[in-house]
Amino acid sequence: MLQRIYLCLAEQHDPWLVALAALICAVGTSTTFVLLRVAQLDQRRRRGWAALTALATGIGAWATHFVAMLAFAPGVAAGYEVGLTLASLALVVLVCGIAFQLGLQGGHARQLLAGALVGLGITAMHYTGMAAYQLAGNLLWDRPLLGLSVTLGILLPMLAVWIGLQHPRRLARTAAAGLLLLGICALHFLGMAAAIILPSAEIAPPAAPATPGWLGAAIGAVTGLLLLLGLAASALARREHRQERQAEDRLRSLADATVEGLLLCAEDRIIVSNRSLQELLGREDAWFAGQTLEALLPPGGVLPPGLAAEGRAETEFLAASGEAIPVELVTRPLATQARPHRVVAVRDLRDRRRAEARIRFLAHHDPLTELPNRTGFAEELGRALAVHGRTGQPFALLALDLDRFKMVNDALGHAVGDALLVKVAARLRAAVRATDLVGRLGGDEFALLQFAPGQPEAATAMAERCIELLSRPFVVQGQVLNIGVSIGIALCPADGVDPATLSRNADLALYRAKSEGRGTHRFFEAEMDTRMQRRRMLEVELRTAVAMRQFHLLYQPLLALDSDAVIGFEALIRWSHPERGLISPAEFIPLAEETGLIVQIGEWVLREACREAASWQQPAIIAVNLSPVQVRSPGIVEAVRSACAAAGLDPRRLELEITESVLLTDTDETFRTLQALKALGARISMDDFGTGYSSLSYLRRFPFDKIKIDRSFVTDLAEDAESAAIVGAVIGLGKSLGMVTTVEGVETAGQLAHVRARGCDQVQGYLIGRPMPAEQVQRLMDDKEAA
Amino acid sequence: MAQVSPLPGAGPGDARHHPAAGEGSDPAQPIHRLVYRSTSAILGTEEQVAAEVAAIVAAARRNNLATGLTGVLVYSGESFTQVLEGPLAALEATYDRISADLRHRQFDLLQFTRAPARSFGNWELAYLTQDALDAFWQDGAMPGGDPTDAANRVLERLTEILRPQPAATG
Numbered sequence: 036m037l038q039r040i041y042l043c044l045a046e047q048h049d050p051w052l053v054a055l056a057a058l059i060c061a062v063g064t065s066t067t068f069v070l071l072r073v074a075q076l077d078q079r080r081r082r083g084w085a086a087l088t089a090l091a092t093g094i095g096a097w098a099t100h101f102v103a104m105l106a107f108a109p110g111v112a113a114g115y116e117v118g119l120t121l122a123s124l125a126l127v128v129l130v131c132g133i134a135f136q137l138g139l140q141g142g143h144a145r146q147l148l149a150g151a152l153v154g155l156g157i158t159a160m161h162y163t164g165m166a167a168y169q170l171a172g173n174l175l176w177d178r179p180l181l182g183l184s185v186t187l188g189i190l191l192p193m194l195a196v197w198i199g200l201q202h203p204r205r206l207a208r209t210a211a212a213g214l215l216l217l218g219i220c221a222l223h224f225l226g227m228a229a230a231i232i233l234p235s236a237e238i239a240p241p242a243a244p245a246t247p248g249w250l251g252a253a254i255g256a257v258t259g260l261l262l263l264l265g266l267a268a269s270a271l272a273r274r275e276h277r278q279e280r281q282a283e284d285r286l287r288s289l290a291d292a293t294v295e296g297l298l299l300c301a302e303d304r305i306i307v308s309n310r311s312l313q314e315l316l317g318r319e320d321a322w323f324a325g326q327t328l329e330a331l332l333p334p335g336g337v338l339p340p341g342l343a344a345e346g347r348a349e350t351e352f353l354a355a356s357g358e359a360i361p362v363e364l365v366t367r368p369l370a371t372q373a374r375p376h377r378v379v380a381v382r383d384l385r386d387r388r389r390a391e392a393r394i395r396f397l398a399h400h401d402p403l404t405e406l407p408n409r410t411g412f413a414e415e416l417g418r419a420l421a422v423h424g425r426t427g428q429p430f431a432l433l434a435l436d437l438d439r440f441k442m443v444n445d446a447l448g449h450a451v452g453d454a455l456l457v458k459v460a461a462r463l464r465a466a467v468r469a470t471d472l473v474g475r476l477g478g479d480e481f482a483l484l485q486f487a488p489g490q491p492e493a494a495t496a497m498a499e500r501c502i503e504l505l506s507r508p509f510v511v512q513g514q515v516l517n518i519g520v521s522i523g524i525a526l527c528p529a530d531g532v533d534p535a536t537l538s539r540n541a542d543l544a545l546y547r548a549k550s551e552g553r554g555t556h557r558f559f560e561a562e563m564d565t566r567m568q569r570r571r572m573l574e575v576e577l578r579t580a581v582a583m584r585q586f587h588l589l590y591q592p593l594l595a596l597d598s599d600a601v602i603g604f605e606a607l608i609r610w611s612h613p614e615r616g617l618i619s620p621a622e623f624i625p626l627a628e629e630t631g632l633i634v635q636i637g638e639w640v641l642r643e644a645c646r647e648a649a650s651w652q653q654p655a656i657i658a659v660n661l662s663p664v665q666v667r668s669p670g671i672v673e674a675v676r677s678a679c680a681a682a683g684l685d686p687r688r689l690e691l692e693i694t695e696s697v698l699l700t701d702t703d704e705t706f707r708t709l710q711a712l713k714a715l716g717a718r719i720s721m722d723d724f725g726t727g728y729s730s731l732s733y734l735r736r737f738p739f740d741k742i743k744i745d746r747s748f749v750t751d752l753a754e755d756a757e758s759a760a761i762v763g764a765v766i767g768l769g770k771s772l773g774m775v776t777t778v779e780g781v782e783t784a785g786q787l788a789h790v791r792a793r794g795c796d797q798v799q800g801y802l803i804g805r806p807m808p809a810e811q812v813q814r815l816m817d818d819k820e821a822a
Numbered sequence: 823m824a825q826v827s828p829l830p831g832a833g834p835g836d837a838r839h840h841p842a843a844g845e846g847s848d849p850a851q852p853i854h855r856l857v858y859r860s861t862s863a864i865l866g867t868e869e870q871v872a873a874e875v876a877a878i879v880a881a882a883r884r885n886n887l888a889t890g891l892t893g894v895l896v897y898s899g900e901s902f903t904q905v906l907e908g909p910l911a912a913l914e915a916t917y918d919r920i921s922a923d924l925r926h927r928q929f930d931l932l933q934f935t936r937a938p939a940r941s942f943g944n945w946e947l948a949y950l951t952q953d954a955l956d957a958f959w960q961d962g963a964m965p966g967g968d969p970t971d972a973a974n975r976v977l978e979r980l981t982e983i984l985r986p987q988p989a990a991t992g
Contacts, residue, residue: 458918465922500924507921508931510914513854515934 039180043228052106056099057220059258063095064215066265068199068208073271074139075203085135091268093128094261096157096219100164101254103223119167123160124257130156138200150196154189154218161188161222165230172234180229184222191218296362296381299369303327312381315362317355328379333359345377349384361388401475403453404460412474412482416534419484423527430486430527431494434541435463435501437479438519438553447514454511455518462504466497481520482541490526491558498522498556506554521548522556530559543567574630576612577623581635586610588643589806592815593656593777594798596791601815603656603690605799606644607806608636628664637665638674645682645689647809651816658690660722663697667704672711679715686716692743694722698733706737713738720777724765734772742769746780749800752789763793770794855907855937856917857973860926862900871899874925879949886946891916894948894980902926903976907940933973941981948984 067088074084101120131153138149168174192215199211287309290297296312298305308323316331328338331352339348346366351359361384369376399411407415419430437459444452456479463473463481472484483501487493505520523545531537540559546567548557580586590604610618627633641659648657665671679686691712698705709719718740721733725745734742744765748758762778769776778790781800790798807815864871875897886892889912896903904920906913921929942948 461918462922465924503927503929504922504924507929508934509921510856510917510931510934513910513914513934513936515931 039177040225040228043224047108047227048103049106049108052102056102056106056223057216059102059261060095060099060216060219061212062265063091063099063261064195064212064219065209066091066095066261066268067215068195068212069268069271070264071135071139071196071199072203072208073268073275074135075200076275081139082136085139086132087264088135089128089132091261091264092131092153092215093124093156093160094257094264096127097124097160097164098254098258098261099219100161100223102258103227104164104168105251105254107227113168113170116167116169119163123163123167126163127156127160130159134196138196141200143197143201146197146200147193149200150193151189153196153215154192157192157219158185158188158222161226165226170232172232175231175233177229177231180225184225184229187225188218188222191215191221296383298323298328298379298381299376300328300379301376306376315354315360315381315383316352339364352381360385401477404457404475406460406481407472407474409474409476412472412476412484413534415472415474415484416537419486420527420532420534420537423532428486429488429490430484431490431497432525432527432537432541433483433485433494433498433501433556434523434525434538434545435481435483435520436522436545436549437481437505438521438549440479440518443516443518447511447516451511451514451516455509455516458509458511459505459518462507463501466500466504471497490529491524494524494526494558495556498524502554502556519554521545521553523548523559524556525559540564570626573623573626574632577627577630577632580610580612581632581639584639585612586636586639587808588640588647589808590647590812591799591806592804593658594803596795596798601655601804602797603658603688604648604812605658605660605692606640606647607660608640624662628662631664633662633664634668634670637662638678641674641678642681645678645684647812648688649682649684651813653816654685654688655816656688656690657684658692658720660692661697663694663699666693666697666708671708672715675712675717676715679717687718689717690720690741691717692720692722695724695726695730695733698730698737702736709737725761731768734768734774739774741775741777743777743779743799746800749778749780749782749786749790752786753783759789762790762795766790766793766795769796851909853907853937853940854910854913855905855933855935855941856913856931857903857905857933857976858920858929858931859901859903859972859976860929862897862902862925863927864925878925879947883947885916889916892940892942892945892947894942894945894950894984896950896980898951905942905977905980907937907942930969932969932976941977942984945984948980950980950983 070084070088070091074081074088077084100123134149134152134156137152138146165174195211195214195218198207198214202208202211287307290307290309291311293309294311296315297309298312299307305323305326305328308320312323313320329336332338333351333353336351336353339350345368347363349361349363352362354360363382363384365380365382367378367380369378399407399414401408416432422428423430440452440455443455456475459481460473460475463483467473467483467485468487470486474482474484476482483497485494485497487497501522502520505518509516509518523541523543525531525537525541525544527537530540540563543563544557544559547563548555551557587609589607589609591607592601593603593605594600595602608620608624610620610623612618624633627636644657644659648655661671675686675689675691678684679689693709713719719737720741720743721739722743723745724742725748742765744762748762751758752762766776775796777797777799778786778795779799781787781790781798781802783802786800787798787802862871864874866874879895882895886906886908889908891906891908891912893904893906893908906916917934920926921931
C-alpha cells in the first residue's frame with residue numbers, strides 16, 4: 036500500500052504543482068481558523084463570519100483538490116464536467132457553513148459533530164470532483180486505501196475543528212490548521228493512490244471536456260479570492276491579537292493596581308493572580324497558575340459552599356509564611372470568555388478581624404486599665420451565678436471604692452488620676468488569684484469576684500490584701516500619692532443568688548465601710564438592708580410631700596438690739612406627714628440634699644417666703660436658708676430673682692443664709708453665684724458661724740452682709756469663758772469688717788444682756804420668739820402698724 | 823567591721839560593680855531615690871526563704887543593670903530595707919513592681935525624692951545580710967519616727983558601710 040502511495044505521488048504527480056496545492060491548502064486552513072476565532076468573538080455577526088469561514092474552507096479545499104488534479108498525470112486524455120465541478124464547490128461550502136453554525140454554539144458534542152461535518156463536506160467535495168473527472172479509461176478503486184482516505188478525511192478535520200473551537204490561543208489554532216491541512220491532503224492523495232485507471236479504447240474521450248486550461252483559470256480566480264480572504268483574515272487576526280494584548284495589559288495593570296487580591300479561574304484552575312494577592316500570600320504569580328482554589332487553603336481546609344459560580348464566603352488562605360489569613364472571597368462569572376471563567380476577589384480580613392476583636396474587647400473592657408468594665412463584669416457575675424446554680428460553688432462579690440481618689444484627681448488633674456487608676460488596677464491584679472476576677476465599674480469603683488471555698492475567711496483575707504496593697508503609697512510622675520480603699524462584701528448564696536441583689540448588698544456593705552471610717556471592709560448584714568429600705572421609703576414619701584405640698588413655713592423673729600424692735604423673720608421649713616405628724620428638718624433635709632429634691636423644695640420655700648413677706652404691712656427682713664446643693668444648682672440666681680418678682684418683693688428685704696459647707700467645694704464658681712445673688716439686691720449671711728472650719732479667708736474673699744454666730748456658743752456663754760471670748764471676738768471681727776452680727780439661740784435674759792454688752796447687732800432665740808405660723812406674723816405686723 | 827556578704831546561694835553574684843555604660847548612667851539625667859522598709863512575708867524553711875531571697879536579689883540586679891538603677895538591699899531575716907536610685911521612669915516602674923508584691927508586709931515608703939547624685943553608683947544592688955546588720959543596727963540606728971529622718975539615717979549608715987575601702991580600690 037505504501038508503495039502504491041509512493042508511486043502515485045512520485046511518478047504520477049508534478050511535484051511543483053503538488054507543492055502549490057499544499058500551499059493553497061495551508062493558506063486556506065489557517066484562514067479558516069483565524070476567521071473561526073473572529074466568529075467566536077464577534078457574537079453579533081456570528082452567522083456572517085461563519086458563512087465566510089465556510090467559504091474560505093470550501094474554496095481552500097476545492098482549489099487544493101483541483102491544483103492537485105492538475106499535478107496528476109494519469110497517462111490518458113482527461114477532462115472535467117463543468118456542472119459537477121462547480122457543484123462540488125457549492126457542496127463543500129454549504130456543508131461547512133452548516134457545520135460552523137453548529138460548532139459555534141459551543142459544547143464538545145456540537146464541536147465534534149461540526150468537525151465531522153466539515154470532514155464529510157470536504158470528502159464529499161473530493162469524490163464529487165472525482166465523479167466530474169472524465170477520462171478515456173475505466174476508474175477502479177483500491178478499497179482499503181479508499182476507506183483510509185475517507186476515514187482520515189473525516190476524522191482529522193473533526194479533530195482540527197474541535198481543537199480550534201476549544202482553544203482560542205494562537206498555538207492551538209496553528210495546530211488545528213495543520214491538522215485540517217493534513218486531513219485534506221490525506222483525503223486527496225490517499226484517494227488518488229486508491230484510484231486505479233485502466234485505459235480503454237472503448238470509452239470515448241469526453242465530448243466537451245473542461246480543459247486543464249479552463250480549469251487553471253478558474254482555480255487562479257478562486258485562489259486569488261482565497262488569498263484575499265486569507266490576507267484579510269490575517270489582518271483581522273493581527274488586529275484581534277493586538278487588541279487582546281492591549282486588553283490583557285490594561286486588565287493586568289488594573290488588576291495589579293487593585294488593593295484586593297484577584298484570581299482568574301477557568302473552571303477550578305487558577306489562570307492568573309494579581310500583585311496584591313501575590314503580596315498577601317507571599318507567592319509568585321507562577322506559583323498560582325494551574326493551582327486549584329483548594330490549594331490555597333490551610334491543610335484540611337474545605338472551600339465554603341455557595342462559592343461555586345457567584346457568591347461570597349469567608350475562609351482562610353495559607354500564606355507562604357505559614358500564617359492562616361482570614362479572607363473574604365467574592366466570585367463573579369466572567370461573561371466574555373468562551374469557557375466558564377470566574378474572577379475571585381480576595382479581601383484580607385485581618386484588619387477587620389482585629390477591629391472587631393478590639394470592638395468586642397472595648398465593649399466589655401475599660402480601655403484605661405484593660406479590666407472588664409461594668410458590662411463585662413456583669414457578664415462575668417452572671418456566669419458565676421450560673422456556675423453556682425449548676426455546681427453550688429460559692430463565691431464572694433467585693434465592691435471597692437477608692438478613698439481620697441477624687442481629691443487627687445481634682446488637685447493633680449485627670450492625667451495623674453488616670454495613671455493612678457492604672458497602678459491601682461495593677462495592684463488589685465496582684466492581690467487576687469488567677470481564678471478571681473477584677474473589674475472596673477467606672478470612676479474609682481472597682482469590683483472583685485472571688486471563687487474560693489471557706490467563706491467568709493477567704494473574702495476577709497482578700498479584702499485585707501487589697502486594703503494593704505492600696506494603702507501603700509503610689510508614685511505617679513515622681514509624686515507620692517496616698518489613697519486607700521473601702522470594701523463591701525456580699526457572699527453568694529448567703530447574701531443573694533441574683534446579680535441585682537448581690538450587687539446591691541455589696542454596695543450597702545461598702546456604704547457602711549465608707550461611713551465607718553474608710554480603709555476598711557464590711558460584710559453585708561440584713562440590718563443594713565432594713566435601714567436602707569427605711570431610707571428609701573422616706574425618699575418616696577419626700578417625693579410625695581413635694582407633690583402634695585405637705586410642707587409649711589414657720590417664721591422666727593429677729594430682734595435688732597439698737598431699737599429693741601423685731602426687724603425681720605427667718606423662714607423655717609416644717610413637714611407635716613399625714614401619718615407620722617411633724618418630721619424634723621434634721622431628718623429629711625440631708626436626704627433631700629442627697630437626692631437633689633432640695634432644689635425643688637428650696638425653690639418652693641423661696642417663693643412661699645417671698646409671697647408671705649410681700650403681704651406684710653411692714654417692709655421687714657425675710658431670711659431664707661439656701662442649701663449647698665441649691666447654691667451649686669445652675670438655676671439658683673434665676674429662682675431667687677423670679678421668686679421676688681412673682682411676689683412683688685423688693686430683693687433688698689431678702690436675706691439668703693448659707694453655711695460654710697457651701698464654700699468648701701468649687702469656691703470660684705460658688706463665689707460667682709453669691710456675687711450674682713448679691714447683685715440682685717439680696718443680702719448674704721454666713722450661717723452657723725463657728726461650727727465648721729470658720730476659715731477667715733472666706734470672710735476676706737466674699738463680702739458677707741451678716742455673720743450669724745452659732746447657737747452652741749450662746750448656750751454655755753455664762754459658764755464658759757472661752758465661748759464668751761469667741762463670741763466677743765467674732766462680734767468685734769464683724770464690726771471691723773463692716774458685717775452685721777447676729778447671735779442665735781438666745782434663751783435667757785442673761786445671755787441677751789451679755790451679747791448686748793459685747794455690741795452684738797441682732798439676736799434670735801426662744802427668748803425673742805419661737806418660730807410661729809404665718810398668721811401670727813401677720814397679726815404681729817398689724818399690731819406694730821397699729822402701735 | 824561591717825562587710826558586704828556575697829549573694830546567698832551561688833551564681834555570678836559578685837559582679838556587683840555597676841558598669842558605667844547604659845542609658846541609666848547619663849550624668850545629665852536627674853536622679854531620684856527611694857527608701858523603703860518592710861516586713862518579710864516569705865514563708866518556708868530557712869533554706870527555702872534563703873533561696874527565694876537569692877532569686878529576688880538576682881532578678882533585681884538583672885533589672886537594675888538593664889534600667890540603670892543602683893542601690894542597696896538589707897535583709898535581716900525578718901525585714902527588708904532598700905535604697906534604690908536612678909532615672910525617674912525606671913525607678914517608678916520598679917517601685918510599682920515592689921509595692922504590688924505581697925511578699926512584703928507593713929510596707930513603709932520612707933522616701934521618694936529627687937537626689938543630687940547617686941549614693942550607691944557603684945552597686946547595681948549591694949546586698950547586706952545578718953552579718954552586716956549587727957553593725958547596721960547598732961547604736962540605735964533602727965529607723966523609726968519621722969520617715970525622712972529614718973531614711974536619712976539609713977542612707978548615712980549604708981553609705982558608710984559601703985564606702986570603698988582604700989585596700990579594695992586600685
